[in-house]
Amino acid sequence: QKEVEQNSGPLSVPEGAIASLNCTYSDRGSQSFFWYRQYSGKSPELIMFIYSNGDKEDGRFTAQLNKASQYVSLLIRDSQPSDSATYLCAVTNDYKLSFGAGTTVTVRA
Amino acid sequence: KAGVTQTPRYLIKTRGQQVTLSCSPISGHRSVSWYQQTPGQGLQFLFEYFSETQRNKGNFPGRFSGRQFSNSRSEMNVSTLELGDSALYLCASSLADSPGTGELFFGEGSRLTVL
Numbered sequence: 001q002k003e004v005e006q007n008s009g010p011l012s013v014p015e016g017a018i019a020s021l022n023c024t025y026s027d028r029g030s031q032s033f034f035w036y037r038q039y040s041g042k043s044p045e046l047i048m049f050i051y052s053n054g055d056k057e058d059g060r061f062t063a064q065l066n067k068a069s070q071y072v073s074l075l076i077r078d079s080q081p082s083d084s085a086t087y088l089c090a091v092t093n094d095y096k097l098s099f100g101a102g103t104t105v106t107v108r109a
Numbered sequence: 110k111a112g113v114t115q116t117p118r119y120l121i122k123t124r125g126q127q128v129t130l131s132c133s134p135i136s137g138h139r140s141v142s143w144y145q146q147t148p149g150q151g152l153q154f155l156f157e158y159f160s161e162t163q164r165n166k167g168n169f170p171g172r173f174s175g176r177q178f179s180n181s182r183s184e185m186n187v188s189t190l191e192l193g194d195s196a197l198y199l200c201a202s203s204l205a206d207s208p209g210t211g212e213l214f215f216g217e218g219s220r221l222t223v224l
Contacts, residue, residue: 034213042217043199043215043216043217043218044152044199044213044215045215046212046213049212088151088152096142096154096157096165096167097142097154097213098154099144099151099152099153099154100151101151102151102152
């Protein structure tokens, strides 16, 4: 079982719609959860982090964490063409950050 | 403020050779970690250093090694290169003492091609 699993995608959404990305993790002791965005040919950049159960909102992005279900998600509201990228879920434990394979999102104009 | 700098950006090697990649973290960052990114396996953790000490290592063979210097700069070395080592190698630095509590800033990566 992979440590971090994401819905494989690709995910295509129309401009202005909500993109929903899901991630599950295997280690119940995981403590911190991150969402990175990676544009093609570029390095990952952090867009959200969440440590506690519940929702965390930052602009058009909302991260949701449910530790009991070992589940973390990212919602992108009012999707824009500039949101087209690969989104990586990452989970920390013991000084390492484990990444999911990523979900590629394409926003159609 | 300068970002994470990785050198070289691109390199081509042949099987059996060895390679050394360099990473200069953001000034003041003492944690440096390395990742391998391939289309098939995604981003995989190699190792993490803090104040010249390796705190964790991923599931890679012993051919992969690294070190960190007193100025926080880090190098990783891959010996006896194999075709499967072709990948983008990403270095990331963090201000936080524990990588679980701080943002990782990634460099642009070193793209290694093994022929």
